Amino acid sequence: MSSSPTAEQLHAEFAALYPPAPVAEKPAPAPEPAPVAPAATPDASGAPVAPAPKPAAPKAPVGPILQTEPPFGATAVDFAARGFHLDLSIPAADVVSVAERLYRHEFSLDTMTGVDWMKLNQMEVVYDFVHFTTNLHVVVRCRVPRDNPELATISSVFQGALWHERETHDFFGIRFLGHPNLVPFLLPEDATYHPLRKDFAGASD
Amino acid sequence: MLLTKEQALARSTHSVGGPNETFVLNLGPQHPATHGVLRVKLTMDGEFIQRAEPVCGYIHRMHEKMGENRNYSQFLPNTSRLDYLSAMQYTHAWVGVVEKACKIEVPERAEYIRVITSELNRIASHLVGWGAWVMDLGGFTPILYAFDDREKILDLLEGICGARLTFCYYRFGGVVNDVDAAFLQGTKDFVPYMRERMKMYKKLVTGNIILRKRIEGIGMISQDMCRRYGACGPVLRGSGIQHDVRRAEPYSIYHKFDYEIPVYHECDSMARYLVRMDEIEQSLRIIEQALATFPEGPFVNPKVPKFVKVPAGDYTYATEAARGRFMVRLVADGSDTPYRVKLRTPCLANLSLFEEACAGMLLPDALAFMGSLDLVIPDIDR
Numbered sequence: 001m002s003s004s005p006t007a008e009q010l011h012a013e014f015a016a017l018y019p020p021a022p023v024a025e026k027p028a029p030a031p032e033p034a035p036v037a038p039a040a041t042p043d044a045s046g047a048p049v050a051p052a053p054k055p056a057a058p059k060a061p062v063g064p065i066l067q068t069e070p071p072f073g074a075t076a077v078d079f080a081a082r083g084f085h086l087d088l089s090i091p092a093a094d095v096v097s098v099a100e101r102l103y104r105h106e107f108s109l110d111t112m113t114g115v116d117w118m119k120l121n122q123m124e125v126v127y128d129f130v131h132f133t134t135n136l137h138v139v140v141r142c143r144v145p146r147d148n149p150e151l152a153t154i155s156s157v158f159q160g161a162l163w164h165e166r167e168t169h170d171f172f173g174i175r176f177l178g179h180p181n182l183v184p185f186l187l188p189e190d191a192t193y194h195p196l197r198k199d200f201a202g203a204s205d
Numbered sequence: 206m207l208l209t210k211e212q213a214l215a216r217s218t219h220s221v222g223g224p225n226e227t228f229v230l231n232l233g234p235q236h237p238a239t240h241g242v243l244r245v246k247l248t249m250d251g252e253f254i255q256r257a258e259p260v261c262g263y264i265h266r267m268h269e270k271m272g273e274n275r276n277y278s279q280f281l282p283n284t285s286r287l288d289y290l291s292a293m294q295y296t297h298a299w300v301g302v303v304e305k306a307c308k309i310e311v312p313e314r315a316e317y318i319r320v321i322t323s324e325l326n327r328i329a330s331h332l333v334g335w336g337a338w339v340m341d342l343g344g345f346t347p348i349l350y351a352f353d354d355r356e357k358i359l360d361l362l363e364g365i366c367g368a369r370l371t372f373c374y375y376r377f378g379g380v381v382n383d384v385d386a387a388f389l390q391g392t393k394d395f396v397p398y399m400r401e402r403m404k405m406y407k408k409l410v411t412g413n414i415i416l417r418k419r420i421e422g423i424g425m426i427s428q429d430m431c432r433r434y435g436a437c438g439p440v441l442r443g444s445g446i447q448h449d450v451r452r453a454e455p456y457s458i459y460h461k462f463d464y465e466i467p468v469y470h471e472c473d474s475m476a477r478y479l480v481r482m483d484e485i486e487q488s489l490r491i492i493e494q495a496l497a498t499f500p501e502g503p504f505v506n507p508k509v510p511k512f513v514k515v516p517a518g519d520y521t522y523a524t525e526a527a528r529g530r531f532m533v534r535l536v537a538d539g540s541d542t543p544y545r546v547k548l549r550t551p552c553l554a555n556l557s558l559f560e561e562a563c564a565g566m567l568l569p570d571a572l573a574f575m576g577s578l579d580l581v582i583p584d585i586d587r
Contacts, residue, residue: 187262
């Protein structure tokens with residue numbers, strides 16, 4: 001219940017809860033060309049069907065950020081380079097308990113939003129928390145499946161989330177379970193589309 | 206007089222329709238006191254508010270989507286159209302986040318120009334907020350004085366960037382035009398002029414008994430409430446939290462200047478009024494110091510490419526706009542177009558606490574309270 005944590009204390013606390021995963025994001029580009037060549041050879045030789053368990057190969061050349069799936073963990077971030085101090089990736093089931101923890105530390109909910117990672121078939125929900133006396137800026141993120149994006153509301157802890165969650169639902173179609181009034185906030189009241197989804201083609205009505 | 210919700214409801218049992226009769230009053234979206242297209246759905250019990258539910262989105266333009274289908278420089282004019290009264294700080298956040306991500310260096314002269322123009326813009330914005338608020342409360346004269354002074358600032362800024370409202374003056378790596386001697390001299394003259402005016406404003410308005418009776422003790426916002434809703438700017442500092450992005454997350458060259466962050470502990474509308482009046486003086490101090498040490502040199506980094514490509518990653522950059530913390534969250538994929546732009550605007554956070562703070566309030570008090578939040582509706586609706 002320490003009310004004003006230092007950056008180190010906070011990082012230690014969350015790193016104990018969500019230890020940073022070992023660095024294993026670099027060798028992603030290597031396996032790309034491999035699965036294509038063997039697919040042709042079994043056909044020509046007439047050999048018995050050997051099902052190659054390689055259904056998901058990265059296709060379109062996208063930026064590296066679109067391919068990596070950040071593992072759960074707490075990472076201290078260089079403020080001068082990125083603009084925040086602590087980056088925390090958590091499972092969607094933990095949002096409320098993490099929000100409660102941050103509220104006990106007297107953090108304030110700065111904002112929250114979504115990001116559509118269509119290539120990974122995921123939706124990311126990003127929460128920004130700032131502390132008014134230690135000036136820490138903590139980013140909390142969690143990913144939910146894109147075809148069924150839902151997670152618990154944190155509006156019982158931070159009431160500011162009532163509007164942010166409505167807005168995120170407007171733009172991305174992410175459902176916040178337990179939200180008392182998840183109706184369109186900025187979009188028209190009968191809107192059924194979610195314009196910030198990457199496959200949004202335009203509101204046709 | 207401030208009533209708790211229970212007191213107000215106890216009182217309202219004397220209203221005509223009996224203890225449980227309420228009616229819905231629709232305030233806005235076209236209402237002079239909401240300064241734009243904000244609608245508030247009020248559930249009234251007599252003259253007391255049971256529930257005040259702001260309805261937003263009437264001027265929604267989907268700036269965040271626009272950010273995803275134009276390149277980094279093309280999005281710059283959009284940022285000055287959110288809170289059009291403090292456009293400088295908003296464009297500053299956008300150029301700031303791109304400069305941070307691409308590690309673009311900004312010449313010192315450009316930073317000085319940015320600080321001076323941002324602070325001038327803050328004064329102009331506070332003058333409008335102040336004049337319009339006092340006009341809401343029934344005092345028509347002050348806004349005419351305020352617009353007179355604001356005109357002087359707008360003339361100065363028009364001289365260097367051509368615009369009078371939606372300034373788009375900053376560029377990646379600097380500013381678009383250098384300032385001339387007329388601007389520097391005009392700003393130098395403006396500082397003592399504005400100080401004299403502030404004395405007059407204090408006599409004319411701040412001490413006015415009618416104003417004080419209308420806003421003292423009205424619209425209490427506790428520190429806990431500030432945290433739960435993410436309140437920012439003068440609203441936060443009027444509740445005794447000394448938090449200012451210029452100090453807390455230092456950007457540009459604000460660390461070079463000596464200035465105070467005004468803070469009042471009363472948590473009421475008067476405290477927010479006084480914070481804004483004090484901030485004008487602090488902005489004048491910053492301008493004065495910046496002019497005294499104004500350096501020579503280039504006004505823009507010549508090495509910045511025409512089409513900026515931002516390395517993949519996500520970045521945030523916050524500035525202290527006139528109404529509080531404005532933050533841009535940028536997710537970049539390495540191309541010349543943003544992957545995702547999130548605009549965290551101060552007015553949305555400050556209005557979101559309106560419903561809780563208003564419960565049990567008299568309707569005229571709620572309008573006085575709304576003025577103390579100094580809302581700009583396009584900033585909420587984006």
